Amino acid sequence: MSAIEATGLRKEFAGGVVAVQGLDLAIPEGQVFGFLGPNGAGKTTTVRMLTTLLRPTSGSARVAGFDLARDPHAIRRTIGVALQEAGLDGLATGRELLVLQARLYGLGGAAVARRAAEMLELVGLTDAADRRIKTYSGGMKRRLDLASALIHGPRILFLDEPTGGLDPASRHAIWDEVRHLNRDEGITVFLTTQYLEEADRLCQDVAIIDHGRIVAQGAPQALKASVGNDVITVDVGQDRMEEATRALSALHGVTDLRPDASGLTLFVTDGSAAVAEAIRLLDRARIPVGSVAVSHPTLDEVFLRATGSRLEGADRTPPDGEEAP
Amino acid sequence: MTDVAAPAAPGHRNRVVEWVRSGLYLGQREVRLSLRTPAYLIPNLIMPIVFFLILIGSFSEFARAFNFNFKAFQLPVAVIFAVTGGSAGLNMVTDIESGYFDKLLLTPTSRLALLLGAMGADFMRIVLQGAFIVAIGVLVGTPIETGFAGAVALVAIASLWGLAYSAIGFAVALKTGNTQVVGTMWVFQFPFLFLAPTFAPKELLEGWLSTAATYNPMTYLLDGLRSLTMTGWDAGRLLIAVAIAVGFGAVTLSLAFRALQGRVR
Numbered sequence: 385m386s387a388i389e390a391t392g393l394r395k396e397f398a399g400g401v402v403a404v405q406g407l408d409l410a411i412p413e414g415q416v417f418g419f420l421g422p423n424g425a426g427k428t429t430t431v432r433m434l435t436t437l438l439r440p441t442s443g444s445a446r447v448a449g450f451d452l453a454r455d456p457h458a459i460r461r462t463i464g465v466a467l468q469e470a471g472l473d474g475l476a477t478g479r480e481l482l483v484l485q486a487r488l489y490g491l492g493g494a495a496v497a498r499r500a501a502e503m504l505e506l507v508g509l510t511d512a513a514d515r516r517i518k519t520y521s522g523g524m525k526r527r528l529d530l531a532s533a534l535i536h537g538p539r540i541l542f543l544d545e546p547t548g549g550l551d552p553a554s555r556h557a558i559w560d561e562v563r564h565l566n567r568d569e570g571i572t573v574f575l576t577t578q579y580l581e582e583a584d585r586l587c588q589d590v591a592i593i594d595h596g597r598i599v600a601q602g603a604p605q606a607l608k609a610s611v612g613n614d615v616i617t618v619d620v621g622q623d624r625m626e627e628a629t630r631a632l633s634a635l636h637g638v639t640d641l642r643p644d645a646s647g648l649t650l651f652v653t654d655g656s657a658a659v660a661e662a663i664r665l666l667d668r669a670r671i672p673v674g675s676v677a678v679s680h681p682t683l684d685e686v687f688l689r690a691t692g693s694r695l696e697g698a699d700r701t702p703p704d705g706e707e708a709p
Numbered sequence: 710m711t712d713v714a715a716p717a718a719p720g721h722r723n724r725v726v727e728w729v730r731s732g733l734y735l736g737q738r739e740v741r742l743s744l745r746t747p748a749y750l751i752p753n754l755i756m757p758i759v760f761f762l763i764l765i766g767s768f769s770e771f772a773r774a775f776n777f778n779f780k781a782f783q784l785p786v787a788v789i790f791a792v793t794g795g796s797a798g799l800n801m802v803t804d805i806e807s808g809y810f811d812k813l814l815l816t817p818t819s820r821l822a823l824l825l826g827a828m829g830a831d832f833m834r835i836v837l838q839g840a841f842i843v844a845i846g847v848l849v850g851t852p853i854e855t856g857f858a859g860a861v862a863l864v865a866i867a868s869l870w871g872l873a874y875s876a877i878g879f880a881v882a883l884k885t886g887n888t889q890v891v892g893t894m895w896v897f898q899f900p901f902l903f904l905a906p907t908f909a910p911k912e913l914l915e916g917w918l919s920t921a922a923t924y925n926p927m928t929y930l931l932d933g934l935r936s937l938t939m940t941g942w943d944a945g946r947l948l949i950a951v952a953i954a955v956g957f958g959a960v961t962l963s964l965a966f967r968a969l970q971g972r973v974r
Contacts (some may be wrong), residue, residue, distance in 0.1 A: 410932070436814075436815070437811060437814060437816060453871065457817055460817045461817045462814060463815075465812075465815045467808060467811060467812070469807075469808045470808070471807055471808025471809040471811050471812045472808075472809055472812070473738075473742075473804070473807070473809050474807065475741075475742055475745045475746065476741070476833075480741075482733060483734075484738055485812075485816065487730070487731075487734045487817045488731055488734065488735075488813070488816040488817070489816055489817065490727060490817070519794070532812065559840070667908060
């Protein structure tokens with residue numbers, strides 16, 4: 385059974401802004417699924433729809449086997465959610481927050497205190513349990529948010545950019561926890577991120593979203609293999625880009641060629657063979673080369689191939705303000 | 710980690726129990742929040758007392774010339790001032806701005822419990838504030854014609870009005886999600902209070918102010934409450950006061966419920 389299925393899921397906000405345009409998803413149980421895309425691509429809107437916070441304009445979805453429109457209450461019992469901004473009550477202590485959360489999920493009696501203590505232990509906050517949350521660091525707040533999302537033992541965990549703004553040590557701690565939850569507890573994880581490394585390292589499958597549409601989907605290795613064996617990046621300066629594109633179109637073994645802000649990216653079958661020939665062709669056309677690099681493809685190149693721009697540095701947030709809610 | 714099975718969906722009767730339990734837990738949290746933010750509470754108590762003491766100090770002798778006790782005349786005003794001036798909806802809008810409200814919406818808790826739990830806790834604050842002002846009034850020698858039972862009725866009816874008024878704060882909190890807007894809501898009690906026989910009997914008001922007072926429900930609410938402090942039990946005047954509080958509450962609670970529906974869509 386799929387943990388999450390969506391068909392034609394669409395969200396249009398007032399003013400005609402379409403944040404998500406007909407999304408289709410089928411995520412098997414037990415997977416860490418990555419939803420990768422730049423700011424404003426529609427990731428958070430998708431999470432808010434799948435977690436019952438936002439009603440889709442059209443389309444349908446089932447989460448943990450329950451219909452999103454007909455049985456949102458059952459979905460809420462089954463999922464755990466840590467949203468992009470760790471929404472916590474700064475005046476409560478960590479323990480008080482978890483106790484209330486447990487009670488709202490229907491836990492009662494001694495189980496509440498025991499479960500809160502277990503969760504605090506799990507995320508390494510036992511020592512800070514009785515301090516007010518407003519005194520916590522950003523990383524501690526994220527960990528507490530994760531604990532509160534797990535308090536009722538959910539089958540599916542939604543994590544919306546769980547490591548955004550965290551230092552590398554806190555980021556790795558969250559990654560370890562996600563791996564543990566998936567591997568040892570069997571929890572299906574739906575994780576949104578704009579970090580390529582995060583998607584690559586954690587996820588068995590990835591969907592890349594841009595402008596509210598999925599532009600590529602599959603296992604990270606398969607996606608990377610689909611764009612070619614190697615990638616050559618050549619910096620020729622923006623003013624010579626067109627000439628360079630023309631000169632390199634004669635190169636053998638090129639599966640695709642994309643100009644972008646950081647230079648010219650060539651997807652090739654054999655990088656070491658093609659790089660010398662590429663430099664020769666540019667030299668013949670009297671185009672000076674600033675730098676040249678050969679590498680294996682990353683998810684950034686997958687995104688470039690699908691959308692024409694690189695993921696890193698891309699921002700789809702509407703110019704008049706924040707990402708749609 | 711201990712296995713915790715996601716609790717099964719409750720049956721209809723259990724759902725009601727769960728609904729009440731959730732409301733109580735959320736109300737308990739509101740009380741804790743209020744106790745940890747005394748800055749929201751203290752001005753609500755100090756302002757009505759200061760106004761009450763200044764007014765009775767200034768006008769008691771003047772009122773004696775018209776043959777009525779100004780302390781008994783002003784105590785209901787001070788109580789209304791206390792139960793309507795306040796922080797209704799501020800905790801909720803803070804939760805909305807911080808994202809914590811979303812976390813609560815993600816639990817299986819009834820949406821209505823989220824609102825009614827918060828309003829229940831606010832009602833406790835309102836009752837306590839009203840009772841505190843009455844106690845201060847008695848301490849400074851304000852006569853209450855109907856005695857202790859009348860004082861209880863005064864606090865109860867004023868608190869009903871306070872609850873109805875607080876629903877506006879919750880409606881605005883849910884509709885706007887903006888702390889600054891909710892923080893200004895106390896200002897709107899002034900048209901109710903100042904366009905009514907607040908400082909002088911209605912017979913002494915003239916022109917447009919007298920007309921405005923005739924159509925202002927506050928006039929009849931104060932009249933009922935003053936019957937308790939000044940003249941004795943009067944079922945007719947009290948019933949009108951209760952009906953006004955309940956009627957106003959029906960309107961403002963509807964607004965709050967509609968705003969809640971809009972927020973969770």
